[in-house]
Amino acid sequence: MSTFVEKVAEAAEALRSLFPATPLQENDYLSRKTGARILLKREDLTPVRSYKIRGAFNFFRKALAKGEAPESFVCASAGNHAQGFAYVCRHFGRRGVVFMPVTTPQQKIDKTRLFGGDFVEIRLIGDFFDDCYHAAQEFSVAEGGMMVPPFDHKDIIEGQATVAYEIASQLGQDEADLVILPVGGGGLAAGVTHYLHQKGASTDFRFAEPAGAPSLQAALGKGRRVKLETVDNFVDGAAVAEIGREPLRHLKDFAPEAVRLVPENRLCATIIEMLNIEGVVLEPAGALGIDALKDFSRKDLKGKTVVAVVSGGNFDFERLPEVKERALRFEGKKKYFIFRFPQRPGALRDFLQLMGPDDDITRFEYLKKSARNFGSVLIGIETKDRKNFGILRKRFDEAGWAYQDITDNETIAGLII
Missing domain, CATH: 3.30.70.260 (ACT domain)
Incomplete structure (x- = not known):
């Protein structure tokens, strides 16, 4: 029976049919600012500008390898998962149905349709995500569809773990002292930590969550999954009310202190900073890992090799005035x-x-x-x-x-x- 490390290596090799490994780039500006060697894992440079394509691809690949041929693959998402899902539907030539809230911005609908082409049908249902999620589940049962979850599935986690496989390959004989991972549903964090632990790496980990959606920190504090009563949706790519069951199984042994809560207004300042100084376009969730560097003292980071995973760059520039406003308010x-x-x-x-x-x-x-x-x-x-x-x-x-x-x-x- 293959180990997790072997399964991830196989997934990474198969993934090369879609796109090459994303760059692991040393960022001089952040390195000078922190006194560390800061490496950015640029998941914003995948074909869909986020890491979500990895999990979706691996889910499809494994389902098809088992001979499973549903009438259609189904997902509920208004963001990066929908776009990765659509791209993979077209790659495998399989019908996909994407359920989105009626309130989804037209830009996101158009991008999903662009990636999926004739293989994807988009259905706008309800005003909120829960509405379209329930509609997607009902459709799957009634029409013989297969739900492709955004994070809470072992094949999704295995696919996201290919980020860690690439990091390890790109570092070669070196090893990161610290890896900072953004957290929404937990699939990426679970995959990366599990892979590097299985490889025997002595790397330390920190997790960056939006202050308005601390689902992982809440779960680690209680020792079980906790559904947050309220969630600030500003960091839409990571605003999850409850950490995934399968991801928490891999993350449950971390201390709550390993989670850094990122204030939304401070995050806006980081987005503007990276755009103006480095010319890097980041969505709010994609900037979480970089922003979390502000919670470390220069003494803590000096001389260390730090990898910050940049999870996505699907930024809607119609939001720029709001982001600039919040950044200025944070800066006083x-x-x-x-x-x-x-x-x-x-x-x-x-x-x-x-x-x-x-x-x-x-x-x-x-x-x-x-x-x-x-x-x-x-x-x-x-x-x-x-x-x-x-x-x-x-x-x-x-x-x-x-x-x-x-x-x-x-x-x-x-x-x-």
Whole structure:
């Protein structure tokens, strides 16, 4: 009976019929910044710009090798899994049906259709993922379809483990001191850690989860799978309410402290940083591993070889304004205030004279007239240096302005910004 390592090697060899090994690139900018040798495993450079194609391919390959020939392969996804699934359907010449929520952006629908061509049918069902997932399950039972899960299956994990096979081959005689893995459902993390452990590597691991979707950390803390009551969907490629059963079987012995929770706004700053400085386009989930480097001190990383897996680059540029906004707020360079604005001639001029040369008003909106002589005004201010807000507040106070900083007030900001 083949070992896991042997099965992964076989999967990696078969995968070469689709695309060559993705690069393991040393990043000079991040290396200088951290004092370590930072290597990026560029899964954003697969044909579908994410690692998801690996698991889907291996699932199909093994199902077909067993002589299984369903009426159609089926998946429920609005993201990278759908695109990898579609690409593999076309590769094997098999019919695939993709269930997506009605709310899926047209760009994602078009890309999935492009990768699958005539072999894939897309069905838009429901407003939320759970709706289309249940529809996909019902279709599979009724029509003799075979569900291809995004992460919770041993063949999917085996396929994702080919990332580790390539890393080990590309490092040669060297060994990574630390591998940082993004986590959503856990298939990639399970495959990579299991493979390297089976190979006898002494590599340390850290896992990067969105702060708003800590399903792995919650499970490790409780010693069992936990379904999160709420999930922040901003990091859509990793916003999973419950870690997969099969992935957790491989990850259960890690301590909760091995998981680094990445704040969504800080992640936005990393996306902008990599785009502006390195010209690398990353989706939020794809930037998790790079962002997690910020949680290590220079002393912790100095002289070490660190591999950060870049899981995907399917970034919708319509989201860029939101990402830039959140990055500026994290960096303290943009804030929102509600001012009690006097209703008199010259009030706006007086206010503008308090602004410095590096300060810019990006939003000015009357919310309501609070009284005959005053009105509530929402004012957004952006500056080049976060320290400028200390100067501005002092000027506002000395001039007698009544105001409230609502930047970090999620309730108020969520309603009016």
